[in-house]
Amino acid sequence: MALTVGLRPLTRALLRPWARVPGAALGRPAAGSGDGVRCFGSPRVLVEPDPAAVGVAVMKMRNPPVNSLSLEFLTELLISLEKLENDKTFRGIIITSDCPGIFSAGLDLLEMYGRDPAHCAEYWKAVQELWLRVYLSNLVVIGAINGISPAGGCLLSLSCDYRVLANNPKYAIGLNETLLGIIAPFWFKDVLVNTIGHRAAERALQLGFLFPPSDALQVGIVDQVVPEDQVQSTARSVMAQWLAIPDHARQLTKNLVRKPTADRLLQQRDADIQNFVRFISRDSIQKSLHVYLEKLKQKKG
Numbered sequence: 001m002a003l004t005v006g007l008r009p010l011t012r013a014l015l016r017p018w019a020r021v022p023g024a025a026l027g028r029p030a031a032g033s034g035d036g037v038r039c040f041g042s043p044r045v046l047v048e049p050d051p052a053a054v055g056v057a058v059m060k061m062r063n064p065p066v067n068s069l070s071l072e073f074l075t076e077l078l079i080s081l082e083k084l085e086n087d088k089t090f091r092g093i094i095i096t097s098d099c100p101g102i103f104s105a106g107l108d109l110l111e112m113y114g115r116d117p118a119h120c121a122e123y124w125k126a127v128q129e130l131w132l133r134v135y136l137s138n139l140v141v142i143g144a145i146n147g148i149s150p151a152g153g154c155l156l157s158l159s160c161d162y163r164v165l166a167n168n169p170k171y172a173i174g175l176n177e178t179l180l181g182i183i184a185p186f187w188f189k190d191v192l193v194n195t196i197g198h199r200a201a202e203r204a205l206q207l208g209f210l211f212p213p214s215d216a217l218q219v220g221i222v223d224q225v226v227p228e229d230q231v232q233s234t235a236r237s238v239m240a241q242w243l244a245i246p247d248h249a250r251q252l253t254k255n256l257v258r259k260p261t262a263d264r265l266l267q268q269r270d271a272d273i274q275n276f277v278r279f280i281s282r283d284s285i286q287k288s289l290h291v292y293l294e295k296l297k298q299k300k301g
């Protein structure tokens with residue numbers, strides 16, 4: 001089945017592989033700065049230069065209540081990342097959350113439930129694009145994970161160069177897709193295998209493990225677990241260590257390590273979109289999503 005993907009103009013401009021964001025940029029001088037420091041804001045993505053670290057931006061995700069990765073939110077994240085990537089002021093980003101207790105609830109289930117194939121295709125393309133942009137970023141990307149991080153939230157974390165997780169037993173992280181009756185796509189799986197190894201990934205993926213911090217550290221899905229009030233300062237110290245390496249050497253090395261994984265998706269992006277649309281449109285999958293969404297509602301009581 002050939003898919004015709006009808007993209008909206010903004011999304012279309014953004015989602016071409018490595019597209020340049022057109023003129024109407026969100027980048028603007030920080031209010032009252034006048035010193036050339038740039039701040040790229042958007043309603044759901046707050047980006048500010050780290051006042052304590054030169055060349056570092058802090059990107060706070062603010063899509064309440066749970067930072068689910070809706071199409072609009074993905075688009076704003078992509079714009080902000082593109083702007084940062086193009087601004088030579090910055091060499092590193094710390095990605096964190098502005099939603100208490102939640103890093104990201106992952107992909108927005110409402111973008112996949114009860115939607116037509118064209119919408120699902122557009123959505124999946126945006127998911128692919130965000131992953132590629134974070135995973136292959138020339139910047140040092142540190143995840144300051146200050147909340148629970150299931151599925152797509154975990155993928156975002158895994159795509160960073162280094163992960164610092166707050167030590168709170170509620171802040172579990174993992175690819176829990178099977179618990180929803182869906183499956184993690186091959187590129188989610190690849191990134192997990194690259195991070196924790198084949199055997200651990202095999203178990204974690206099939207059983208839909210959400211690792212609490214101590215287990216997450218033990219299996220290697222995060223690099224460091226620290227008290228909640230030290231997540232930002234730790235991320236900043238780690239960033240300093242990464243920024244001590246000359247950019248060109250670090251970037252080429254990152255590319256060497258990550259490109260084969262990214263290429264697997266780049267070589268079959270359209271097929272991956274079609275597979276996703278076919279899979280998600282199945283009655284059985286839509287029913288699983290319905291049951292899961294109902295469970296989330298009932299949990300509230």
Ligand SMILES: CCCCCCCC/C=C\C=C\CC(=O)SCCNC(=O)CCNC(=O)[C@H](O)C(C)(C)COP(=O)(O)OP(=O)(O)OC[C@H]1O[C@@H](n2cnc3c(N)ncnc32)[C@H](O)[C@@H]1OP(=O)(O)O
Pocket residue numbers: 065066068102104105106107108109110148150151152153176177180182183184185186275276279280293296297299300
């Ligand atoms: C042939 C092969 C082809 C390959 C095909 C590949 C197919 C792959 C398909 C999909 C892959 C998907 C990956 C994902 O990321 S799926 C999303 C997984 N996420 C989760 O499981 C998390 C679900 N959410 C929660 O567990 C909780 O909400 C939590 C994050 C722990 C926060 O709990 P709490 O603070 O108690 O908040 P609530 O549960 O009350 O939630 C508040 C409202 O937010 C809604 N919500 C929550 N998560 C999502 C989400 N992911 N998407 C959309 N909406 C979400 C929740 O329903 C509440 O809404 P409301 O206030 O209206 O009731």
